[in-house]
Amino acid sequence: MGRSRVRLLWTALAGALAAVLLISGCGSQSSGGGGTGGGAQAQAPAAKVHLEPGGGGDVNPAAPVKVSVERGKLDDVALTNGDGKEVEGELAADGLSWTAGEQLGYGKTYTWSGEATGTDGQSVPVQGSFTTVSPAKTVRATVNPTDHTEVGVAMPISVKFDQPVTDKAAAERALQVRPSVPVEGAWAWLSDKQVDWRPKEYWPAGTQVEVDANLYGVHYGEGEYGRSDLTTKFSVGRSQIVKADASTHQMIVEQDGKQIASYPASYGKDHDPELNTPNGTYMVMQKNPVEIMDNPRYGYTDVEKKWAVRMSNHGEFIHENEENRANLGKVNTSHGCINLSEADAKAYFDGALIGDPIEVTGAVTTMEPRFDVFDWMIDWEQWQQKSAL
Structure with a gap:
């Protein structure tokens, strides 16, 4: 009898426990995903969208602008500015990315919109916004030589800014030179507003050159971009190289390593350093069929000279001077220019290219490297030291 009662008691307890478990199980199922109990939460969407830029302010407008997705595909993407205009862009054929096709503006707010579908079939929004930086000032730059020009072998590449550049390294990093043949060269800052690139030696004849100055969005310092x-x-x-030896009273022209002309010339006065044609490597800067020359200090104004080739902003030219014909090839009597006969001056003028080098030797003075264009008056080691990188 005692054993039967114990067995009955355990049977009752087991039944009660089963009932409790059954009630507990029913409660979990009825609460579903929306209950506060311990049931499983709704599964998160598989797709994950990445925005570049993702948000915030002071975004550089030249930064990459892109949307990508993991575990899914983009259905549509739009980037809209504050005026409601959409930024041009392209959705990749595989639907995994979208890339902007135009530059963003300074000081504008942009908003992302669109949708992606995950591998699980669930939709995920493309959403967010960001604001681009507002510069204290935008700095304009120019580059020379300009497109589709043919230049001489001494021609430097010159980038000039309309404001002084504080962060020169940032500006220089944005500049790239791509010659068609290997050419060693370097950038050098000649002032706070000008950086030039020149080869170590003269350019090889026939070189094709491409220059990229990716300056938009570059921070030059002090809020200027x-x-x-x-x-x-x-x-x-x-x-073509001019060999101008003042001591010989001749001006020799060499083309592709061979002499093609030797013109009787008169250089600046030997005995007066103020009137010398100073030593130095110049280049053809400008060509004018007629140049008006003034130097009141030496008693002349509005003097017309033909076939004038400017070689320095200090005032030196190669030009015709028929009034000095008796001294050509014999005596140096000019005020610093290289005088030729009219026929010889025209012959040289017609064949000269902007950027041709003019190497002056044999004078009692040497030109200081401070009058444009003085790139070739600085030796290569000094030139390299003028780089900001």
């Missing part, structure tokens, strides 16, 4: 990108493509012509 680049206004726009610049590009140029130019070609280097034949190699």
